Amino acid sequence: MLGKLLKYELKATGRLFIPLYLTTLIFAVINRFLFPLNNFGEKSSAIYGIAMTISMFIYVTLIVGLMVMTLIVMIQRFYKNLLGDEGYLMFTLPVQSHKHIFSKLTVSMLWTIVSGVVAFFSILIISTKAVSMTEVFSTISTALIQFQQDFGISAYLAGFEVIVLGILSLASTILTIYAAIALGHLFNKHKLLISFGMYILLSTVSQIITSIIGIIFFSQPLFSPGGSLIPAASLANGILLGSIIYTAAFAVGYFILTNYILKRKLNLE
Amino acid sequence: MSSILTCKNLSKSFGSKKALDNISFNIERGRIVGLLGPNGSGKSTFIKLCNDLLTPTSGELQIAGNVPGVETKKIVSYLPERTYLNDWMKVSEIIQMFKDFYQDFNSEKAYDMLKRLDINPSERLKTLSKGTKEKVQLILVMSREAQLYLLDEPIGGVDPAARDYILDTIISNYQENATVIISTHLISDVEKILDDIIFLKNGQVVLQKTVDDIREENGKSVDALFREVFKC
Numbered sequence: 001m002l003g004k005l006l007k008y009e010l011k012a013t014g015r016l017f018i019p020l021y022l023t024t025l026i027f028a029v030i031n032r033f034l035f036p037l038n039n040f041g042e043k044s045s046a047i048y049g050i051a052m053t054i055s056m057f058i059y060v061t062l063i064v065g066l067m068v069m070t071l072i073v074m075i076q077r078f079y080k081n082l083l084g085d086e087g088y089l090m091f092t093l094p095v096q097s098h099k100h101i102f103s104k105l106t107v108s109m110l111w112t113i114v115s116g117v118v119a120f121f122s123i124l125i126i127s128t129k130a131v132s133m134t135e136v137f138s139t140i141s142t143a144l145i146q147f148q149q150d151f152g153i154s155a156y157l158a159g160f161e162v163i164v165l166g167i168l169s170l171a172s173t174i175l176t177i178y179a180a181i182a183l184g185h186l187f188n189k190h191k192l193l194i195s196f197g198m199y200i201l202l203s204t205v206s207q208i209i210t211s212i213i214g215i216i217f218f219s220q221p222l223f224s225p226g227g228s229l230i231p232a233a234s235l236a237n238g239i240l241l242g243s244i245i246y247t248a249a250f251a252v253g254y255f256i257l258t259n260y261i262l263k264r265k266l267n268l269e
Numbered sequence: 270m271s272s273i274l275t276c277k278n279l280s281k282s283f284g285s286k287k288a289l290d291n292i293s294f295n296i297e298r299g300r301i302v303g304l305l306g307p308n309g310s311g312k313s314t315f316i317k318l319c320n321d322l323l324t325p326t327s328g329e330l331q332i333a334g335n336v337p338g339v340e341t342k343k344i345v346s347y348l349p350e351r352t353y354l355n356d357w358m359k360v361s362e363i364i365q366m367f368k369d370f371y372q373d374f375n376s377e378k379a380y381d382m383l384k385r386l387d388i389n390p391s392e393r394l395k396t397l398s399k400g401t402k403e404k405v406q407l408i409l410v411m412s413r414e415a416q417l418y419l420l421d422e423p424i425g426g427v428d429p430a431a432r433d434y435i436l437d438t439i440i441s442n443y444q445e446n447a448t449v450i451i452s453t454h455l456i457s458d459v460e461k462i463l464d465d466i467i468f469l470k471n472g473q474v475v476l477q478k479t480v481d482d483i484r485e486e487n488g489k490s491v492d493a494l495f496r497e498v499f500k501c
Contacts (some may be wrong), residue, residue: 004369012357081355088353092320093370094342264324268317 001095005103010110012081013073017111020069021118024062028122031059059126063119070115074108078178079192083185087268097262101178101255108174109167161240168247175254176202182261206250213246271334273298273417273448274319279328281314288314290472291328298416299445301462303491304452306469307499312452313350315469316421320347332417343372346415350422352402356395360388360405367409379412382438400427407435411442418449424458432458457492466491468498 035052082090082100090100144155180202184195272295281289289311296302304312317323318330321337332341354363360383367374383390386404388397397405407423420439424432440462443449453459466483468476475498480491487494
């Protein structure tokens with residue numbers, strides 16, 4: 001059933017994202033060939049300048065639109081499809097409520113990542129002077145080796161941890177939004193406004209907790225019990241692992257809260 | 270035969286307001302039951318409880334021996350009193366969706382009814398009129414071979430000519446062993462198809478009887494009895 005939910009969630013959102021991705025990439029290519037950034041000085045007639053400005057403006061609008069739409073679709077799919085009229089259909093499908101949350105979360109994360117990748121590639125298309133991909137990768141691998149030498153920690157392990165942390169942070173952010181909407185839904189009036197307030201409240205609370213933990217952590221002496229300085233490698237590793245556990249705990253907490261509301265406190269209009 | 274639905278001392282409150290107040294009854298298999306009462310008597314609340322869209326404040330509710338949940342959703346076909354259709358699918362796509370999620374869905378039946386009602390399956394849901402949307406929903410709901418149909422105001426929004434067709438659709442599309450619960454306040458329209466009635470008033474059951482008994486004992490139609498019981 002989860003697979004089917006994912007399929008329909010992808011269908012419902014893909015029809016919005018795919019055309020926008022294609023438009024963005026096509027526009028980046030057009031910009032790249034019509035108005036190459038690096039030979040701006042050569043044919044700088046007024047008309048050329050105006051056309052280039054307009055074209056760049058459209059491109060920037062597309063990129064901003066991509067970001068805004070990723071956020072709006074994320075909110076709207078949860079709010080409208082589960083808590084609006086469509087909820088009458090979704091919640092009478094023979095599916096547990098946590099699978100609804102999970103499918104929405106997975107698809108939202110996917111589009112956020114793809115939107116980022118598309119924006120990144122479109123910038124590469126526009127700005128680079130045919131940079132070879134091998135050059136990019138060799139730069140990255142040099143940086144990784146440098147990192148390993150400086151911190152004494154395996155770059156692959158650290159990279160893996162950073163990616164895991166990034167994915168968890170994304171999940172945690174989206175689940176904060178879901179929890180805020182679900183909390184706002186408990187009220188009879190001004191649901192969206194209260195949801196917005198709940199989001200600010202939830203993120204402020206988690207910020208405060210993060211700060212307190214940070215202060216406690218960094219006020220500890222950087223010495224191991226034996227009296228020697230803790231090596232940078234295990235320190236960096238520890239911070240990353242701690243952050244992973246910490247972020248995961250928040251994500252799980254918000255997931256449980258959202259699921260509880262959808263399961264026990266659901267009150268469709 | 271075992272009951273399809275039983276509730277015992279079932280209550281649901283919203284804040285201090287009691288929408289359902291300690292109701293208890295059984296509904297047998299193979300019956301068409303009218304859940305009748307004025308607006309705000311608790312009809313929709315009861316149906317939402319049966320669909321796990323609300324959680325009871327106290328008391329018990331079981332459908333085919335299970336509390337509302339994934340298992341009951343497999344055997345209950347629900348028509349809410351509002352349109353739940355999204356605005357991006359085609360009629361044929363939502364039929365496919367029902368087929369994907371409900372094992373008891375019969376698409377042949379659905380396409381057959383669409384044809385009879387002159388609804389084009391390749392039309393987008395967004396472009397349908399309100400009445401047509403309600404018909405599509407009814408078709409989706411009645412194309413399932415469910416054990417219990419819960420129809421909340423199925424004829425509220427359509428014209429009298431379509432009402433007869435809808436009622437025909439309801440009685441001709443359920444199997445012998447299935448139960449249909451119809452909630453409505455348009456009693457005279459549904460009276461002729463009902464086997465049993467349950468009168469709800471201020472969240473309480475004031476009467477549960479078979480239609481035959483009402484005619485015999487009270488010597489009047491359900492509609493007349495309703496007007497008497499709920500006289501303002």
